Amino acid sequence: MSVDHLTRIESFEEVYDLLIVGAGPAGLSAAVTASELGLKVLLCDENASLGGQIYRGVTEASSAQKACLGRDYAAGAKLIARFAGSSSSYAPRTAVWSVLPLGAGAREENGLEVGISLDGAARVIMVRNVILATGALERPFPIPGWTLPGVMTAGAAQIALKTSGLVPNGRTILAGTGPLLYLLASQLIDAGAPIATLIDTTPAGNRRHALSYVIDFARSPYGIKGLRLFSKVHRHIRVIHGAHTLAAQGRDRLDEVVITHPGGTERLAADLLLLHQGVVPNLNLSLATGCNYGWNETPATFSPDIDEWCVTSIPGVFIAGDAGGIVGAVASASQGEIAGLSVATRMGRLTEAQRDALAVPVRARLKNALRGRAFIDTLFRPAKAFRIPVHSDAIVCRCEEVTAGGIRDAASLGVVGPNQMKAFLRCGMGPCQGRLCGLTVTEILAEEHGISPADVGYYRLRAPVKPVALKELAALPKTDAAVMAVTGFLEKQE
Template structure:
C-alpha cells in the first residue's frame, strides 16, 4: 500500500494518491484535467508523470522530496541487477525534461489550500516558499507492506526504521511468528507471508519469493527438500535493486511529524493535536489511545493513521523504539452484514479461544462485596 502522509489540506477533494490516479487511468479509462501537481518521491511518481504526458496531460509541476545527494549516496548500493530499473528511471526523467515539464527536488513543507476543493498548493524549495494554483494534487511517498492481514492473524510485526513502517517478522522462506501465548495455539505457527506484504520488491521479487515459500510448504508436508538454491538466488537477484531505491528515494513527505492542526485520522477527523493531548493526559499505549479517541476504528481500520499515531506516541513518550500497532481486529475490510450471515465453515470455538484474553475475568464469590447493613 502507499505510505499514508498527513499534511495540511490532505483531506481536501482534489488531493489524491498516485495509485488512485493510476487506477482511474487504467481501469476507469479516465484522465484528469486542469492544473496538476505531483509531489513526493519514488519511481511511481515519475512513471505516473510520464503516463499522464502520454495521455496528453502535461503536469504543471513534478516536485520531488528526494535530492541529488540521495542518489549519489545510493550509488554504492547499485548492483548489476539494478541497472535496468536505473536506465528506465533516467529515461522517464529525460522524457519529462524534453516535454518541458517543470521539476524540482528537495521539496518540503507541502500544504494544500482551498475551500470546497484544492485550489492551490504551497511548498518550500531551497528555503523559499512557493505557491502554485492547482486543481489536482497527486502525492506519493513510497510503498510500504500492507500489514492488516498479518496483524489480524496474530503474526509478529517488526518496525522498519529507515522506511518508517512495520513489516511481518518472517524467516527467509516467509514463515511468520505468532504473538499468541502457547495455551491459545494448537501448535507452531504455519502461516507464511510472501510478496510485497512481506518486503517491498515488486512483481518479479514476489513471484521469486512465492516459489521459495511454496517449496518450503511442500517440504513441511514431506514433499521435497525445501527451497532450492536456484530459487533463493532468484529472490536475491530480484531484490538486489531494493537497497539502491530505498537510499535514492527515502520517505520525504512523512519525514516530519504533522503539526497540531493537521488531521491524522480522516475517519474520525482527529488532529495531531487531539492525539498529542490524549497522550499527555496518560493514554500511553496504542490500544488505550484507540479506545479513548476512536483513532483507527473507522472504515480504514488504521491503515491511514496508525503509523502516524505510533510515531506521535513515540515522540511524546520519548520511547527508544516505535510502539506496536493497534491490535488487529476483524473485519479487515468493511463488509455487508449479509456476507457475514452467509459465512460457512467457520469454527465458533476458534473465535471464542482467540477473544478470551479481551474479556474481563469474572469476580469469584469470595471477592463479592457483602451488602451493607
C-alpha cells in the same frame, strides 16, 4: 487444464490445501507453483480481474494503454496466462476477512479457519495453509489539506489509468517521493495529461546516504530504467527539488498548492494534486492472524517477521511479496514461487532436498531483482516532516477526523501506544481500520515520548479486517455450543 472460476459462495469446497490471498505477482506465482505440485489451491482477490495493483487490467488493456503504461506492465499478461492454465480455483471479488488457527483438538491437517465474503454472503472454510500475498499500501501523506476534494494519491490515479484509461484534464501537480511518482508522471505524459509540475520532496541528505549502494543499483534491473525515467520526466515537465513544506489549499476544493523549497515559497494553481511518498506492507490481515512483526528503520515502516522460505511465526501461514516488505513486482513473483515450494514441502509433496534444488534458480532471479533495493529504500526514505505532521490541525485519521494535535494531547496525558489511545480518541476505529493513519500515529507517539516506533508498536488488529455486513455474520452456520452461549436455549427440531 484451466482455472475453476468461483462466482458463488456455495461453490467453495469445505477444505483446501492452500489458500492464497491476493492475485498480484506473488499470489499468481505461488498458485502456479503449488498447483503444479499437486496441491488443491484457492486464490482469492477482492478485485474483479487478476494482476493485483501492478498488473491491474492488463488482460483487458488496449495496445495504446500498454504502450503508455510500459513493457513492465504488459509483461504481467504472461504470468496471468500461466495461472489461467493451472488447476487452481479462483474467486474474484472475494474478501478474506479472517484467518485464524483452529482451536485445541482440531485436526492438524485442517490448520486454519478462514472467513470469506462474496456477493453479500459470508462463509467459513478450512484450509491447511495460507499464503498472504496482500501487497502494499501507499504510505499516509498527512499534509494540511490532504482531505480536500481534488487531492488524491498517485496510486489512485494510476488505477484509473489502468482500469478505464482515464487521465486528468485539469492543471495537475504530482508531489512526494519514490519511483512510482516518476513512473506515473511518465505514464501521464505519454497519455497526454496536462501535468504542470512535479514537486520532489526527497530530502537532499538521502543522496549522500544512498551513495554506498549506487554501484549495486547501477548493476541492477532498475539502474538504466530509472535514469531514463528520471531524464524523461525532467525533459517534459517542470520538476522542483528539495521541497520541505507542502500544503493543499482551497475553500471547498483544491485551488492551489503552497510549497517552500530552496528557491523560496511558491503558490501553484492546481485542479488536481496527486500525492505519493512510497508504499508500505499491507499489514492488517497478517497482524490480525497473529504474525510477529517488527520495525524497519530504513523504510520507516513495520513489516512481518518471515524467514527465507516465507514462513511466519504462525504454523501454516506464509507471506510473500510486498506484504512482507517492499521488494517490487519481479522479486514478489520469485518469493511467490518460494512460498509455493515451502507449502508443498510442509504438505509432504517435496522433500527438503527437492525443495532446495528447485529453489536454486528462483533464488538467483530473486537476488538479481533485489539488487539495488537498498539504494531505492535509502534514497526515497520520506522526510520526517511529511511522515509526522508539524501542524496541529493536520488531520491524521481521515475516518474519524482526528488531528495531529489531538494525538499529541493524548500523548501528554500519558498515552504511550495506539491501542491505549482508543480509550481517549477514535483514531484507527473507522472503516479503514488504521490503514491510512497507523504509521503516522505510531511515529507521533514515538516522537512525543522520545522512544523508538518499535517500542510504541502498531494497532492491535482483530478479525474481521474488512467491513462485513451484520446480516452476513448472522447467517453464518453456528454450533450448538455457540447458540447456547448466546441465547441460553436450543430450538428443538421437529
